Amino acid sequence: MIDLRSVSFRYRQDWVLQDISLRIERGEFIGVIGPNGSGKSTLLKILCRLLSPQKGEILLEITSLSEMSQREIARKIAVVPQEAYSLFPFRVIEMVLMGRSPYLGHLMFEGARDFEIAKKAMDWTETLSISERFIDELSGGERKRVFIARALAQEPEVILLDEPTANLDIHHQIDFLNLILNLNREKGLTIAMASHDLNIASEYCDRLILLKGGRIYKMGPPREVITRENIEEVYGCKVWVDENPISGMPRITLLKKEERSIEARKRD
Amino acid sequence: MKILTLKKVLTISLLLTLLLILVVLLSVMVGSVRVDPVRSISILLQSLLGLTGTETEMERTIILSLRFPRVLLAGLVGAGLSVSGVIFQALLRNPLADPYILGVSSGSAVGAIIAIFLGLSALSFGLPLASFAGALITIGLVFYFGKQEGKIHPNILLLAGVITGSFLSAIIMFFLSISQKEELHTIIFWLMGDFSFANPRAIGIILPYIVAGFLILYWKSRHLNLILSGEESALQLGVDVERLKIVSYLCASLITAASVSLCGLIGFVGLIIPHSARLLFGPDHRLLLPASALIGASFLIASDTFARTILAPVELPVGVITAAFGGPFFIYLLRKRKVVKTL
Numbered sequence: 001m002i003d004l005r006s007v008s009f010r011y012r013q014d015w016v017l018q019d020i021s022l023r024i025e026r027g028e029f030i031g032v033i034g035p036n037g038s039g040k041s042t043l044l045k046i047l048c049r050l051l052s053p054q055k056g057e058i059l060l061e062i063t064s065l066s067e068m069s070q071r072e073i074a075r076k077i078a079v080v081p082q083e084a085y086s087l088f089p090f091r092v093i094e095m096v097l098m099g100r101s102p103y104l105g106h107l108m109f110e111g112a113r114d115f116e117i118a119k120k121a122m123d124w125t126e127t128l129s130i131s132e133r134f135i136d137e138l139s140g141g142e143r144k145r146v147f148i149a150r151a152l153a154q155e156p157e158v159i160l161l162d163e164p165t166a167n168l169d170i171h172h173q174i175d176f177l178n179l180i181l182n183l184n185r186e187k188g189l190t191i192a193m194a195s196h197d198l199n200i201a202s203e204y205c206d207r208l209i210l211l212k213g214g215r216i217y218k219m220g221p222p223r224e225v226i227t228r229e230n231i232e233e234v235y236g237c238k239v240w241v242d243e244n245p246i247s248g249m250p251r252i253t254l255l256k257k258e259e260r261s262i263e264a265r266k267r268d
Numbered sequence: 269m270k271i272l273t274l275k276k277v278l279t280i281s282l283l284l285t286l287l288l289i290l291v292v293l294l295s296v297m298v299g300s301v302r303v304d305p306v307r308s309i310s311i312l313l314q315s316l317l318g319l320t321g322t323e324t325e326m327e328r329t330i331i332l333s334l335r336f337p338r339v340l341l342a343g344l345v346g347a348g349l350s351v352s353g354v355i356f357q358a359l360l361r362n363p364l365a366d367p368y369i370l371g372v373s374s375g376s377a378v379g380a381i382i383a384i385f386l387g388l389s390a391l392s393f394g395l396p397l398a399s400f401a402g403a404l405i406t407i408g409l410v411f412y413f414g415k416q417e418g419k420i421h422p423n424i425l426l427l428a429g430v431i432t433g434s435f436l437s438a439i440i441m442f443f444l445s446i447s448q449k450e451e452l453h454t455i456i457f458w459l460m461g462d463f464s465f466a467n468p469r470a471i472g473i474i475l476p477y478i479v480a481g482f483l484i485l486y487w488k489s490r491h492l493n494l495i496l497s498g499e500e501s502a503l504q505l506g507v508d509v510e511r512l513k514i515v516s517y518l519c520a521s522l523i524t525a526a527s528v529s530l531c532g533l534i535g536f537v538g539l540i541i542p543h544s545a546r547l548l549f550g551p552d553h554r555l556l557l558p559a560s561a562l563i564g565a566s567f568l569i570a571s572d573t574f575a576r577t578i579l580a581p582v583e584l585p586v587g588v589i590t591a592a593f594g595g596p597f598f599i600y601l602l603r604k605r606k607v608v609k610t611l
C-alpha cells in the first residue's frame with residue numbers, strides 16, 4: 001500500500017528522520033512508537049505529504065507521492081489531527097462535509113451524494129445525534145469522533161492518527177480505539193497511528209515501528225518490539241514487561257525508583 | 269440537517285440586495301433639498317433608460333451628479349472593506365483583524381498626505397492615485413518583511429504589518445505637526461474618512477479592483493472555510509495552502525487600497541460587519557462573503573447619509589458615524605461573548 005524507500009527528512013539542520021525504509025501493507029493496523037522527538041509525528045506528516053522528505057521516495061501503490069497533487073493524496077489518505085479548533089466554529093455536519101473537499105471543485109456546493117456519504121460516516125462514528133451542535137461545544141471525545149467522521153467522508157484507503165488517545169479518559173480511549181479497530185477490521189482501512197501509550201499500541205496494532213533518534217530501532221509484531229531490553233534502551237527508563245493475562249500481548253509497567261531493586265530481585 | 273445550498277446563498281443575497289436598494293433610494297432622497305421618493309426613483313430610472321421627464325433640472329443635478337455617485341461610492345467602499353475584513357480575520361486567525369491591520373491604511377495615508385502637501389490634490393486624480401501608490405508600496409514591503417523561507421506565517425506577517433504601520437504613523441504624525449491650517453483640515457478629514465472627496469468619475473477606476481478582488485476571493489471561498497481549522501488541516505484536505513494565502517492576502521489588500529484611496533480611512537466597517545454577518549449567517553465563506561459585502565454596502569451608505577444630514581448644513585466625516593455606531597455595537601457583541609467563543 002505505502003512503500004517508503006530510504007526516506008530522510010530534516011527541518012533545518014539536523015536530520016529528524018534518517019534512512020527509513022518500510023512497507024505498510026493494505027489493511028494493516030500499524031503503530032509508531034518512540035520517545036518524544038524520535039520522529040513519530042514527522043513520519044506521519046511525511047506519509048500524507050504535509051512534509052516532503054529531502055531524500056528517498058514514498059510510493060502509494062505504484063505512484064510516487066511527490067508526483068501526486070494534494071487533492072489526489074487527500075482522496076487516498078486521511079488524517080485525524082491531535083486537536084483542531086476553528087477560529088469561528090462550524091456545526092458538526094458542516095465539519096464532516098469538509099471531508100468531501102477533495103472531490104469538489106471551486107465554487108461547488110456539497111450535493112446529495114456528499115450528504116449521504118457524510119451521514120454514513122456520522123452513523124459509523126455515532127455522531128449523527130450531535131450533527132447540529134457547534135464543534136467548540138463538544139467534549140474532547142466527541143470532537144475526536146467528528147474528526148474521524150470527517151476523515152471517513154474523504155473515503156480514504158489509509159487513515160493516519162497522531163496520538164489519538166491523548167486527553168481522553170480511559171472510557172473514551174477504549175471507545176475510540178474500538179471504533180478505529182472496527183474501521184480496520186470491517187472496512188479494511190489501513191491504519192497508521194503514532195502513540196505514547198505502549199500498552200494500547202501493543203493491544204491494538206498488528207505491527208509496531210519503534211523509532212529512536214529518527215531511525216527505526218525495531219520493527220515487527222508487538223511481541224518482538226515491546227520487550228524490556230528494547231524499551232529500556234530506547235526510552236532510557238526502567239520498565240517491567242509481562243503478559244496481559246487476557247490477551248496474552250506484552251504489557252508494560254512503569255517502575256518507581258525504589259521499585260527497581262525489587263524488580264531486579266524478581267527477575268532473578 | 270440543514271446544509272448550505274446554492275439556493276440559500278442566492279435567496280439571502282437577493283434579500284440583502286433588496287435591502288441595499290431600499291437604503292440607496294432613501295439616501296438619495298434625503299439631504300438639504302428633499303426630493304420625494306417617486307421623483308427620485310423616476311429620475312434614476314430615466315437616466316438608466318436615457319429619457320427625460322418632468323422633474324426640474326436642479327433635482328436631476330442633485331440626484332444624478334451629487335447624491336447618487338456618492339451613494340454608489342459609499343456602497344462600493346462599504347462592500348470592499350467588509351469583504352477584506354472577513355479575509356484578514358480568517359487568514360490571520362485573529363478576530364480583531366481588520367482591513368487596516370497590515371498597515372495598508374497607513375501607507376495610503378502617507379501617500380495622500382504627501383499629495384496634499386505637494387498640492388497634487390488639486391489635480392483630478394492626484395489624491396487617490398498618490399494614496400493608492402502609498403498603499404501598494406506598503407503591501408510590497410510588508411510581504412517582503414513577512415515572508416520566511418518563501419512561506420507566509422500569519423504571526424510574522426502580522427508583526428511585519430503592525431511594525432510597518434507604526435513606522436508610517438510616525439511619518440503621518442510628523443506631517444501633521446508641520447502642516448498649516450488649511451492642509452490640516454484636509455488631512456484630518458481624510459484620516460477620518462470622508463466621501464466629500466468623491467470624484468464621480470473615480471468610481472469607475474476603483475470598481476474593477478473591488479469587483480475582481482471579490483470574484484477571485486469568492487472563487488476560493490470553500491477553501492477559505494477549510495483554512496479556518498488550521499493550515500495543516502486544509503493542506504491535508506487537498507488545498508494548496510500557500511497559493512490560497514498569497515492570492516487571498518493580495519486580493520484583500522488591493523481591495524482595501526482601492527477602497528480607501530477615494531475616501532480616506534473609514535474605520536470599524538471592516539471589523540464589525542464581518543462579525544455581524546458571521547453571527548447572522550455563520551462562518552461559511554460561500555455565504556459570508558456576499559452577505560458581508562451587501563450588509564457593508566448598506567451600512568456605509570446609511571452612515572454617510574447620517575454624516576451629511578444629522579448636523580446639516582455642516583457635514584461630518586463619515587468615520588465619525590461608523591465609529592460612533594460601530595464602537596458601542598462591537599462592545600455589545602463582545603459582552604455577549606458571541607463574536608468569538610474562545611476569547
